[in-house]
Amino acid sequence: MSLEREIDIELAQAEISRRTFLRTAAIGAGGLVIAIHLPACSRKPAAAVEPFAPNAFLRIGADDTITFYCDKSEMGQGVYTALPSLIAEELGVAVDRLRVEFAPPGDAYTNALLGGQVTGGSTSVRDSWVKLRTAGAQARTMLVAAAAQEWETDAANLRVENGAVISADGKSKLTFGALAGEAAKLPVPKEVPLKDPGSFTVIGKGRTRLDTPSKTDGTAQFGIDVKLPEMLYAALAQSPVLGGKVKSVDDAKARAMPGVRDVVQTSSGVAVVADTWWQARQARDVLAIEWDAGVRAALNDGTILRGLRQASAQAGIEAKKEGDAQAAIKSSRRVVTEAYDLPLLAHATLEPQNCTADVKADGCDVYVPTQVQVFAQQAAAKASGLPAGQVRIHTTFLGGGFGRRLETDFIPAAVEASKKVGKPVKVLWTREDDMTHDVYRPAAYNVCTGAFDRDGKLIAWQHHLTAPSITKRWIPGLIKDGTVDPFCVEAAANYPYDVPNVLVDWVEHDLGLDVGYWRSVSHALNCFSTESFMDELAAAAKKDPVEFRMALLEKQRRYRAVLERAVKESGYGSAEKGRFHGVAVMEGYGTYMAQVAEISLEGGNVKVHRIVCAVDCGRVINPSIATAQVESSVIFGLTAALWGEINIYGGRAQQTNFDHYRLMRMNEAPRIDTYLVESSEDPGGMGEPAVALVAPAVANAIYRANGRRVRSLPFSRHQLA
Amino acid sequence: MLKINVNGRDLETDADPQTPLLWVLRDSLGLTGTKYGCGMALCGACTVHIDGQPARSCVTPVSSVGTKAVTTIEGLSPDRSHPVQRAWIELDVPQCGYCQSGQIMSAVALLAQKPKPTDEDINAAMAGNICRCGTYQRIRAAIHRAAELQSSG
Numbered sequence: 001m002s003l004e005r006e007i008d009i010e011l012a013q014a015e016i017s018r019r020t021f022l023r024t025a026a027i028g029a030g031g032l033v034i035a036i037h038l039p040a041c042s043r044k045p046a047a048a049v050e051p052f053a054p055n056a057f058l059r060i061g062a063d064d065t066i067t068f069y070c071d072k073s074e075m076g077q078g079v080y081t082a083l084p085s086l087i088a089e090e091l092g093v094a095v096d097r098l099r100v101e102f103a104p105p106g107d108a109y110t111n112a113l114l115g116g117q118v119t120g121g122s123t124s125v126r127d128s129w130v131k132l133r134t135a136g137a138q139a140r141t142m143l144v145a146a147a148a149q150e151w152e153t154d155a156a157n158l159r160v161e162n163g164a165v166i167s168a169d170g171k172s173k174l175t176f177g178a179l180a181g182e183a184a185k186l187p188v189p190k191e192v193p194l195k196d197p198g199s200f201t202v203i204g205k206g207r208t209r210l211d212t213p214s215k216t217d218g219t220a221q222f223g224i225d226v227k228l229p230e231m232l233y234a235a236l237a238q239s240p241v242l243g244g245k246v247k248s249v250d251d252a253k254a255r256a257m258p259g260v261r262d263v264v265q266t267s268s269g270v271a272v273v274a275d276t277w278w279q280a281r282q283a284r285d286v287l288a289i290e291w292d293a294g295v296r297a298a299l300n301d302g303t304i305l306r307g308l309r310q311a312s313a314q315a316g317i318e319a320k321k322e323g324d325a326q327a328a329i330k331s332s333r334r335v336v337t338e339a340y341d342l343p344l345l346a347h348a349t350l351e352p353q354n355c356t357a358d359v360k361a362d363g364c365d366v367y368v369p370t371q372v373q374v375f376a377q378q379a380a381a382k383a384s385g386l387p388a389g390q391v392r393i394h395t396t397f398l399g400g401g402f403g404r405r406l407e408t409d410f411i412p413a414a415v416e417a418s419k420k421v422g423k424p425v426k427v428l429w430t431r432e433d434d435m436t437h438d439v440y441r442p443a444a445y446n447v448c449t450g451a452f453d454r455d456g457k458l459i460a461w462q463h464h465l466t467a468p469s470i471t472k473r474w475i476p477g478l479i480k481d482g483t484v485d486p487f488c489v490e491a492a493a494n495y496p497y498d499v500p501n502v503l504v505d506w507v508e509h510d511l512g513l514d515v516g517y518w519r520s521v522s523h524a525l526n527c528f529s530t531e532s533f534m535d536e537l538a539a540a541a542k543k544d545p546v547e548f549r550m551a552l553l554e555k556q557r558r559y560r561a562v563l564e565r566a567v568k569e570s571g572y573g574s575a576e577k578g579r580f581h582g583v584a585v586m587e588g589y590g591t592y593m594a595q596v597a598e599i600s601l602e603g604g605n606v607k608v609h610r611i612v613c614a615v616d617c618g619r620v621i622n623p624s625i626a627t628a629q630v631e632s633s634v635i636f637g638l639t640a641a642l643w644g645e646i647n648i649y650g651g652r653a654q655q656t657n658f659d660h661y662r663l664m665r666m667n668e669a670p671r672i673d674t675y676l677v678e679s680s681e682d683p684g685g686m687g688e689p690a691v692a693l694v695a696p697a698v699a700n701a702i703y704r705a706n707g708r709r710v711r712s713l714p715f716s717r718h719q720l721a
Numbered sequence: 722m723l724k725i726n727v728n729g730r731d732l733e734t735d736a737d738p739q740t741p742l743l744w745v746l747r748d749s750l751g752l753t754g755t756k757y758g759c760g761m762a763l764c765g766a767c768t769v770h771i772d773g774q775p776a777r778s779c780v781t782p783v784s785s786v787g788t789k790a791v792t793t794i795e796g797l798s799p800d801r802s803h804p805v806q807r808a809w810i811e812l813d814v815p816q817c818g819y820c821q822s823g824q825i826m827s828a829v830a831l832l833a834q835k836p837k838p839t840d841e842d843i844n845a846a847m848a849g850n851i852c853r854c855g856t857y858q859r860i861r862a863a864i865h866r867a868a869e870l871q872s873s874g
Contacts, residue, residue, distance in 0.1 A: 076817030076854045208813050215818030216809045217801050218754020218794035222819060225753040233748065258737065276736070278744040350758045350766060350819045350853040399756070399819030400853050431759045624813055628856070632816055635855025658763040658851065666857040667844035 052180035054142055054188045056108035057135040058087065064163065064177030066091070068098045071109035072128070073119040073371045074211060075401030076632065077687040078625035081209040083128050085621055089202040090136030090195060092160035093176075100210060102395035105373040105388075119371040120406055120517065122589040122685025125621055129683055130194075137192040139183075146182035147174050197619065197680065206624035211397070223369035223396045226356040228424040232261055233277035234417050235284040236427055238269035238437050241293040241651035242513050246270060250288040257283035264420045266413040267383065273421050277428055296651035299512045304344075304648060308445035308509060312339075312466040316505030319465075319484045319493040323501035325449075328460035332451035336540050340448070340529040341712035343645035344511075345441035345518055346653075346661055351399020352434040353410035357417070358424035363390040364415065365424075369398040371405040379408035383415035402636070403517035406474075407439050435661060436653045439516030440646050442468045444525040446492075448533035451501075456541055458552065460501040463492050463533075467525060468515050469508050487517070491586050491692060492526035496559055497534070497552035513648070519636055523588045523692035528713065531584040531696035535703060545583055545700060546572060558616050559585055562594040565614035565675050570596035579609065582701025584693040589685030591617040595634075597697035598670075601705050604721040608638060608670040608698060613690055615674060618681035626686050630674040633690035639664040641695035643716045725786055727752070728796030738784030742776075743767045745783045746793060754794035754822045758851070765850035768823035769793050775830040777849075794822040797829065805829050808867035816854035824850045828864050837868055 053059040059067045068087055074080040084098040103109050105117060112131070113123040140160055147165035148155040157168040164175045197203070214220040239245065251263040254272055259279030264271045270287055274280035329335055356367040357380065364384045370376040373393050381388040398405055414427040429437070444467035451460035469485040471478060479485045484493075484506060492504045518524070538548035546567055553559045563585050566572070572581045578600050585594045598610040613630050620626050643662040647654040655661040699710045702720060710718055722733045727750060736745045741760075746752045746769070755778060758766035762777035769778045770792040797803040801810065805828050815821045824847070831838055831846040838846070843861050852860070 074817075076815075078816070206813075208810060209815070211818065212810050212813055212815055213801055215815035215821050216806045216825060217797070218752075218822050220818050221753075222756075224757065225747075227751065227753070276740075276744060276748045278736070278740050278748070348853060350764065350817070350851065351756070352758075398817060400817050428757075431761070628813075628816060628859070631858055632855045635857070636853075657761055658759050659761065663764075663851050663853060664855070665848045665851060666860065667848045669855065669857040672858060 052139070052184040054138050054183075055135045056103070056106065057132060058139050060139065060176050060180045062177050062180050064175050066093060066098050066163070066176065068100050069103040070100050071103040071117065072124040073102070073369075073395055073398055073401065073405070075119070075371070075398035075405070077124070077629060078209060078622065079119070079124045080211045081207070082125055082621045082625060083132055084210065085202050086128055086132040087136040089200055090133045091140050093163040095202055095207060096210060097163055103373070105377040105393050109373070117372065117374045118406065119401070120403060122687040122689065124687075125683045126590060126685055133194050134192060137194055138188055141189050141192050142183040142186045143176055143179045145186055146179045149182065150174065150179070203619070203621055204623070206622055209625065220397050222351050222399045223354045223356070223367060224351055224399065224428060226367040226396060226426060228356065228358055231356065231424040231426055232273050232275065232421060233280045234271040234273045234414070234425050234427045235277065235280040236266070236269050236271050236413050236429065236433065237284050237287050237289055238433060239291050239293070240436070241291065242296045242299075242437070244291045244293045244296070247290040247292045253286040253288070254283040257286065262421050263287070264417045266416040268409065268413045271413050271417045271427060273417055273425055277426070281430065293651065296513060299651045300649045301647050304443055304511050307511065308443060308466050311507050311509035312445050312447060312464065314507050316464055316466075316507040317482060317484050318503070318505050319489040320495060320502055320504040325460045325462045325501040325503035328501040329449055329451040329462060332453065332460065334452040334540070335449065336537060337447065337449040338533060338536060338709070338711060340446045340532060342444045342525050342528060343713060344443045344648065345640055345644045346435055346438045346646050346655065347402045347404035347441075347516075347518055348435065348661060348663065349398070349400030349402060349404050352429045352431055353404070354426065354428040355411045355414035356424060356426040357414040359384050359415055359418040363392065364418075365392045365394060366411065366415065367394045367396060368411060369396050369405055370408070371398070371401050372408065375408050376411055379411045380415050383412035384419055402519040403521070404438065406517055409439070431658070432656045435656050438646070438653070439514050441518030441524070442470065442515040443511060446526065446529035448529055450533065450537045452541065458497075458499050458537060458541070461495060461497065461499045461503075463495065463504045463526070463530065465489060465492055465504070465506040465526060466509050467506070467522065468511050470515055470517055473514060488522050490521060490526060491523040491530060491588055494587055495530065496556050496587065497549070498555055499552065519633070520588065520688040520691040523586065523689065524637065524640070524695070527584065527586045527692035528695045528699070531586070531693070532699050532709070532711065535582070535696070535700040536709065539703070549583070549585065558592040559587065561677055562592050562614040562616050565677060566594035566596045566612050569614065569673060569675055570598065570610070570612035572596050580701045580704040582697045582699065582704060584697040584700065586689065586693050588689040588692060590682070591615065591684030591686060591689050593689055593693055595690070595693040595697045597694070597701045599698060599701040599705065601702070601720055604719050606642070606698060606702055606715055606720055610671045610673065611638070611694065611697070612673045613675070613693075614677060616677040616679050617684040617686050618679050619683045620676055621683060623676055626676060627674045629686040630690045631672045633688060634672050634694055635664055635669055637691035637694035638670070638698070641698055641713055641715060643714050645714055723783060725783065725791060726788065727791045728793060729790070734783065736783055739782050741779050742769070742781040742783045742786060742791070743778035746778060752793050752795050756819055756822060758820070763851070764820070765823045765827060766820050768826040768850065770826060770830060773830065773833060775827050794826060797825070803829070804870035805832065805863070805867040807870055808863040812859050812863045812866060814856055814859045814863050816856055820850060820852045824852065824860055828860070828867065831864065832868060832871060836872060838864065
């Protein structure tokens, strides 16, 4: 048998019977790195070549293929390129040498910042910064050691270039593939030195994304595109009222429609299974279903608003306390207090929710655009009745995530339908299904109070937040009564201004419907109230909003730097006639940002011409991607600020498609100028923070334009002229 | 059986004549590059060309196409060599990428009409293509770049 054939068999066996041992190694301060060592396959007496897989992230084949198992989901934020860049830097290859595959569920892929295998919270680079560089360095160290062994020389004499180890005199060279077999026999080093950032050749460069080519020719595969042999398609009838249940179904007409194979009652509604999706969808429309609407039928905008107001009258749980804000406010002669309202919002990923499941007696394959591989596995296991270990999750590209794909509600119906019909089934939601069965961004009600002393100095800041806890539903038991949900007090508990008495507290209030994490989560709620109210206080103090902030940020170097940069680049203070500037600053996800919005008022509406964003996100992995995330977040946040709201009536979302849930188009988009401040700090997150500054920056500009405060979003509720 | 011409090939489909062209392309013919976003011709993700003109395939019954030539993203080039695709790659336009097939098809049609479009021309022609990831600034720059590549041959 040829060596190549032996290698193929070894690799195949490793694939089928892979068992993992966990060895944890603490590397550096605060970083937990999990190094997975794949046990040797049964060793053959002849020179067998083992696959070289020193950790769960890398596999190097004898044929020189280098595979990176990407544990984060690609939803546009660029992990498909940024994470391989971390590996490539230390491994010593060009980024595009790495073949990227999405990792399966596994303990090795736990996101240390979130405690589970989750892509979210702008944590991908932060979680991977040490972990993936270490993974690359481990592999490099072992490959060099294997070459050193082969050439009977010191590893220190060798260098790595373009995926090969080269001797000091340059005369000997062995590719990673050639070394893979020997390297696989070596122990995986626990401690490996990482490159000095001054010598980075990959990190910090704005190279083309690895997924760009396939996203320009239609070959990139999203969940909606998955095709399996003999696959059937399903359309799902869900309760029109959120959370309602099926009472009775008359499916006779539906079953008689062309192409229909079955009608399946699933745990999330009635699925019509057919040869094509269009046939399934047509047949779904002729199902006669009686629904038991359930308690949410009483839910509407009025009940939601009143509930928030009433809850706000209660005392909250302290999230930040310095001095005694309540006493300072009581004894002040100059107190300002205002309330801010934020609406429910839809995620509106352009790819509607979908899931493809292939359930067999001994296992099941699920193909899904998910941000949570282990939760997806658990949901599919529950729906199929199979043990989790027999459920394989295949993550596709996501046509947008924004937090919607942290949920697993679109998985069970596909699994249950496939189990029933005995064939693979793809369930695809319509846009209407998606918009009316979202897990909405919560509504919230924030009350801000500020007090000045006799000299006009701001001496007290109180921020009283009222909003539901998403985390309580997500991880029951984590947020105990009386403790703060950290995902409710972002951009509030970190109040940066130098004020002697500060109180930030939060009242938990269940709105009566399930709510979910939406890009930037409570940053978008709380930055609106914080930065709008700081402007109101500046006006009360008769100070320019930027000067007012700078005076209170003397101890905050990184905030000051981005604010100065945004002011400088935007021409703040010297707007042309009819144009007005508004500013906002925020720290979130370890990243400091300032934005200046330039607007005009036209016919009762605000027109946003330009957003300038200065960013200190520490070390930038790829400036092109980082800039793209600012552009993306600004459009996302501006869309919501201008028009975004989901209205509830009778427990049903009233917006059903993009005719009434308006999304920004090219002809409406402002110019966005992004300035990345040089920094050697550890990387901060970039997927979300810029979303949160847009609404207050624009609201503050509107005030400059017409002297009126907008304290509830979206702006379209208000007549602005 | 209905006959349609897609990307230069004569194909047959037994889909119901009222089936939107989008679903015939995706599910019957396996051309999944064209996407579904709204089903109401609001988002443009389903944009194809019919005789070179941009059309929203989600509201175009397959029977209405007749003998006209349908071009999808897959038919632009075998190897991403179309100037618009080259410009898209050069400027690193896509983020999630879901809308990009439709964006590219609309851009190709625009440049066929207006080889040197202004920003206003671009905004007007591309207003029907939503990008939830907000890549508009780069799309506009890429269209200008594609115009350059096209004129330089």
